[in-house]
Amino acid sequence: MELVVFIIAGAMVIGGALGVIIRSHPVHCALSLVLTLFGIAVLFIAQNAQFLAAVQVIVYAGAIVVLFLFVIMLLGVDQAEDLRIEPFKIQRPLAAVVGVGIVGLIITAAITSRNAFTPKPAVSPAVAAATTNPPLHDENIRQLARDLFSDHVFAFELTSVLLVIAVVGTVLLARRPDRAQAVTTDARKAPV
Amino acid sequence: MIAIAHPTTLYYLILAAVLFGVGVVGVMVRRNPLVLFMCVELMLNAVNLTFVAMARKLGDIGGQTTVFFVLVVAAAEVVVGLGIIVAILRRRPGATADDLDELKG
Amino acid sequence: MAAILAADSLRGPSIDWLGLSPLLILLGAAMVLLVVAVLTPTWPRGLYAWFTVAASAATIVLAFVQWHRIDLHGTKTLVGGAIAFDHFAVWMTITIAVAILLVALSTDGYLRREGLDGPELYALYMLCAVGGIVMSAANDLIVLFLGLEILSIALYVMAASHRKRVESQEAGIKYFVLGGFSSAFFLYGVALIYGSAGSTNFSKIIASFGSTVSLDRHDGLVLAGVAMLIVGLGFKTSSAPFHFWAPDVYQGSPTPVSGFMASAGKAAAFAALLRVLIAALPYWRDDYRPVIWALAVLTLVVGATMAVIQTNVKRMLAFSSINHAGFMLVGVEAAAHVAGNPSAGRGMSSVLLYLLLYSVLVTGTFAIVAVVSRTGDNATDLAAFRGLGRSRPTLAIALTVLLLSQAGVPLTSGFIAKFGVIQAAVDERSYALAIIAMVTAVIAAFLYLRIMVSVWVQDPEAGDDAREPVRVPWTGGLAIALSVGFTIVVGVAPGWLVDLSNSVTNLAH
Amino acid sequence: MIGLDPLLIGGITLGDVLIVLLKVLVIFVVGLVGTMLMVWFERKVISGMQNRIGPNKAGPFGILQTLADGIKLFFKEDLIPDQANRFVFKLAPYLAFVPAFLVWAVIPLGGDFSNGKDGTIVLFGHATKLQLADPPIGVLLLLALSSIAVYGIMLAGWSSGSKYPLLGSVRASAQMVSYEAALGLSLAGVILVTGTLSTNGIVTAQSSFSKWSLVATGFLPFVMFLVSATAELNRPPFDLVEAEQELVGGFNTEYSSIRFALFFLAEFMNTITMSGVIVTLFFGGPQPISVNGHTLDISPVFGPFTGTIWFILKLLVFLYIYVWFRATLPRLRYDQLMNLGWKVLIPVSLGWFMLLAAFRIGQDQGWNRWVVGIIGIVVLVAAGSLLMLANRVSARNRDREGVMF
Incomplete structure (x- = not known):
């Protein structure tokens, strides 16, 4: 299934x-x-x-x-x-090599430590607890909330800083340059 | 649940690795900045999948909490990134990553 | 239902507010700045900058209080083990706060000259500093990642913040794409480490690897994870071969922001590297040390050789900062030799000392470049510096001092920094690395010499080529003076600082 | 795993599967028929309000008018514009239509909630809920589906390869994304009060009139929800998406025949769906009206379908309210729409949510609720006046600099 x-x-x-x-x-x-x-x-x-x-x-x-x-x-x-144009000749072979390399690396790593994964751990603590007494309907959400606000509360608060930065940054970026005093890309050619 | 065969954590890890690899290749091959972002999103999703698979293997909710944080980070990143793209494309419609050549590098 | 809810009420971790106070000061100051700036049509000129300076000064004072508290009560972790409270963290807090103090001063005149006045950049400096401090104090990979993202996202915005220069926005987008790319690598590394250690908390990671029998360790996954982490942080520290963004971004960004990237950004990234490798993964030191060694060599060589062939001063400084990153990696390599040992050599303290000294140096240097770049922030080629010695002799002397210090000439802080890492490398018998580092220092010295020749020997441009004269706003001048003063004072009397830096090796778990 | 229906606990028999299939079929058929009736209802009610007769030829009271319209549309020629992006153009109507249906999977349509029961009834000898699925994340599924609904409209306008539909769809997506925040925030109040995300749990928690979320969350979230839901639906007075005077016909200008019919049906289907959601979240869904233990008991008449009758009655009230809106309220201008969303709805619902949270903490910690309330309101008023001041300053700055935004 x-x-x-x-x-x-x-x-x-x-x-x-x-x-x-x-x-x-x-x-x-x-x-x-x-x-x-x-x-x-x-x-x-x-x-x-x-x-x-x-x-x-x-x-x-x-x-x-x-x-x-x-x-x-x-x-x-x-x-x-137009995907037929390839600006740098080496780009695609290089990308393929890097991509395959990374995938290969991780898969090899995962397979070498396979014995940690193959026996399906039906007895992991949460599952074990779940089988003895029937879990609450929304067990997953409750666990997540408890973890979020106890062990990871500092990280949770940090995300607010992240969002503030995103807002401030977007406001800063969204301002249009004032056309009146726009400076051209090369100051040397601009009338000073 | 009808148990025929359970995909082990390894299956999920391999799927995530392949997804990550596709994202990496995409970032290196594509030129449209918007598509580049989408490829970065693919990579982040691969990481999310890894975290959830690991969390289940370990029977630890911490991995899922982490995914929650990654989602927030992804949202913040996209907002800022699209802000930069809008700022740049408003001046030069149709720019691709290769057209951004004011900086020689 | 009510019964279930009551049973569910959870107890959060206890919080040491005083321990978090440097972070809270910066965060609060950023909020106040934003709110008040929104409520008042315009502030008196320069007040944004002074507000930022005051906030960072308060942070530095509070950091000294923390230093004293740690001396008295020892190290610990805060907020349920999320961040560490030790000399390492406090030292980095001071480093980053000093960097924003100097950068804010030099930004003031810059923004007014460019007609970009506004509070956002200052707020971003402070928020960014919060990210940097969290990174360097993190005791959990997720907290570290969030700090990294706070720092990076703020830096992407800052890089693109010069609305009138296309180059600035291009720098922003380049930095953003590559930064997002590297963050994804870092995060994948976190996921793999989490999978094998069962937690992202440093203390639990160490406990997990320390207790398991070697057979039971999922070596492959951890190694792949460490590799990913190093790739991710390699981008952020601009170590070769992940350095290619740095020259473009440094050149395109507004000049004070480039200074901020080279100081606070780099400092936080190196602190994070040390935290991850030395504090969280000491058991794998024999596996990652060769990688760090190779990175260090490559970074040193690329930084020094590529710098020499540039003609744009901001690009030169970018490559020079890559070369400096190589030196710091030499220190990291030395620290990696003794990771996890109770007697933690000189590696770590030398890197931290280097970070502080280099931050001050590089902010001062970029403050001078910001002044010389003139309106439009484009006059950053070598030619723009010609004849500076004749037209602005004081500025030229300051630049000379800072460049000499970057080159590592004795009696300047740069010498102390370089000497520290090389001594640490020699202590750990990394002779090859020490020799390579010294050779590249000599090559890099040529680069600083080229700028000095421009400044002192060549004639200023005349006729059609002539640009507007260089004007030094007094805030920018103050930043330069502080930086030069610190450079010379530490260069002449380094003992106290070196002694202080020796106590950072005692990490909290 | 996903829905904890007593039906699916233990071994699954053929009967169980048949019941689930029956539920799917009933929801689907009733949904379609209901949509057709809704079109008729709206036309009839509006014509009544405007003092005309409305559809009256096809069938008794013109009740088959929609069917006739549907048949006509079905046999019309299907046009695809030259400039259209063919694949996306064909895909878009389905994307608009499907989410409206899927929401019904998690809405409790009936059942026995008396005396704190969880809505389980016995049907053909099987204990089951009158709800297709009750996932623990029920309410989030509503939000997810309402955010998916944007795609249909957005892609329809874009893929037409034509200017006005594009403008219409850009407007629509900006509007829907903006109001989604207010929608989510007012919904968070309900979740806070009922303490669960499952729709079944939310209904169970609203066992008497004073526990209806409408009352328990202090009425304001309901108003916020109603306004932002109307905006989500692109219904009047927020129907800028299809402002004929400005945009020809809106995002679906280039659509004809059956594809147009799908958009048309989706719009009305969404109205019914949103009414169902409001009834579930704020009005106790299938719960009977019960004040101080006095329940208006109609179960002797309707047996196991009492809940369903209550649900339909409440639903009809909201359907009427939506039609009423359409008939009476003038359309907003686009900047008014955005100002309302960002400067009124989001701050107010956020503030109110904080207040509810403060009360909740106060209850856990045993604080005096009056003190909490007064302090909370003082803080909110202070924050609100700061916000207004900031708005005024920025408006003045805009005037001075002469910029558009």
Whole structure:
């Protein structure tokens, strides 16, 4: 059952990811990204992370990709990129080598420490506790909340700093340059 | 739950690694700054998947909490990144990463 | 339902507010600055900068109080083990606060000249400093990552903040894409370490690896994780081969911001590197030390040789900062020899000393470049410095002192810094590394010499080429003076600072 | 795992599967028929308010008018503009339509909630909830689906390859993303009071009138929710997306035939869905009206479907309110819309949520609730006046610099 879910969602994830890097049109890329994000959300549910699955959809699909699409449409930068042009001859082989290298590295690492993973640990503490007394309906959310506000409370507060920076930064960047006193790119050619 | 065969944590780790690799290749190959961001998002999602898989393996909720933080970071990053892109594209519509050549590097 | 909720009420960790006070001061000051700036149409000129200076000065004072408290009560961790409260953290707090103090002073005149007056940049400096301090004090990989992101995202914005220069926005976008890329690597490393250690908390990671039998350790995953972490932090510290963003970004960013990146940004990244490698993963030191060694050699060589062929002073300084990063890596390598040992050599303290001294140096240098770059922030090629010795002799002398110090000439702080790391390397018998470092120092000296020749020997531009005269605002002048003064004082009488730096090796767990 | 229905505990028999399938089928059919009736209802009510007759030819009272319209649309020629991005153009109507349906999966449509029961009833000898699924994240699913709904509109406008639809869809997505924040914040108040994310749990918690979230959260979140839900739906007075005078027909100008019908249906379906959500969140869903232990008991008449009757009655009230809005309120201007969203709804719902949270902490810690309330309100007023002051200063700065934003 979980295997079936894994295969379908995994296909969504990889298919979407390939779509992002292969499709020439930014809007199509964004839609492929959504496919990947949904696949990931499904995998989260399959691994008992319901809350994260919902947040993943709300934040990523509902906000981030919408923002991408919004920028694409607002700026009208939706012409397709010609993927046949390769500015640097070495770029693609190099990318392929690096990509395969990284994937190979991690997979090798994971497989060498395989014995840590293969025997499915049905007796992990949380699961063990769950089998003895039936878990609350929203056990996952409760655990997450408790962890968030006890062990990770400092990190949680730090995210607020992060959001403040994002807001201040966007306000700073969104200001238009005053046309009256715009300085050209080369001050030497500008009438001083 | 009908137990036929459970995908082990290893399956998820490999899937995440492949996703991460695709993201890396994308960042190195593509030129449209918006698509570059999307590839970075792919990489972050690969990390999220890894965290959740690890959290389940360890029976520890901490991995899921971390994913929550990564989501916040991703949102903040995208907001700022798109802000920069809007600022730059407003001046020069249709710029790709290769057109950004004021800085020789 | 009520019964369940009551049973659920959780107890948060206890919080030592005084221990967190430097962070809170900076955060609060940033908030106050933003709120008040929104409520008043315009502030009297220069008040933003002075407010920032006051906040960072308060931070420094509070940091000294913390230093004393640690002397009395020893180290500990705060807020449920999220961050460490030790001399290392306090030292970095001071370093970063000094950096924003100097940068804020030099930003004031710069922003007014460019017609960009506003509170946002100052608020970002302070928020960014919060990120940097959190990074260097982190006792948890997630906290460290969030600090890293706070620092980086603020830096992306700052790099792109000059609205009138296309180069600035391009620098922003380049930095952003590569920064996001490297953050993802760092985070993947965190995920892999979390998977094998079962926690992201440093204390728990050490406990987990310390207690398990070697068979049970998932070596492959940890090694891959460490590699990813080093790649991620390699970008942030601009170590070769992950340095390629630095010249472009330093050149494109507003000049005081470049100074901020080279000082606070680099300092925080190195502190994070030390925390991760030395504090969290001492058991893997034999695995990552060769990597650090290779990075150090590459960084030293690339920084020194590439710097010499540049013609833009900001790019030169970027490569020079890469070369300095190489020196710091020499110190990190020395520290890695003894990671986890009770007697923690001189590696770590030499790196921290280097960071403080270099931060002051480089902010001063960039303050001078900011002044010389003139309106539009574009006159940063070597030609723009020609004849500075004749037109602004005091400024030229200050620049000469700072450059000599960067080159590592005795009687300046740069010498103390370089001497420290090389001595640490020699202590740990990394003779090859020490020799390479010294050779590259000689090559890099040529670069500083080129700027000095421009300043003192060559004639100023005349006729059509002539640019507006260099004007030094007094705040910028003060920043330069402070930096030069510190450089000479420490260069002449380094003993007290070196002694202080020797106590940073006692990390909290 | 995902929905803890008593039906699915233990072994799954054929009967259980059939019941689930039956639920799906009923929701689907009733949803479609309900949408058609809603179109008719709206036209009839508006024509009544405007003193005309409205549809009256097809069937009794013109009730089959929508069906006739649907058949006509179905047989019309399907046009795809030359400039259109064909794949996305075809995809968009489904993206608009599907989320509206999916929400019904988590809304409790009935069941027995009397005396603190959790809504389980016995159907054909199987204990089950009158709800397709009850995931622990129910409310978040609502938010997720409402954020997915943006895609349909956004992509429809963009893929048409035509100017006005694009403008319409850019407006729509900005509007929906902006109001989603206020929607989420007012919803957070409900979650805080009921202490659960599951829709079933939220309904269970609202066992009497004083415990209805409407009352328990202090009425304001409901108003906020209603306003931002109307904006999410792009219904009047927030229907700038399809402001005919400005945008020809809005994001769906280039659509015809069955694809247009899908957008049309999605809009009305969404209205019903949102009414259902409001009833569930604030009005106790299938719970009967009960004040001080006196319950208005209609169960002897309707048996196990009492809850469903209550749900439908409450739903009808909101459907009427939406039609009423449409008939009476003038449309906002775009800047007014954005100001309302960002400068009023979001700050107010955030402030109110903080106040609720303060009360909650006070309750846990045993503080005096009056003191908490007074301090909270003083703080909120101070923050509010700061915000207003800041708005005024920035407005003055804008005037001085002569910039548009």
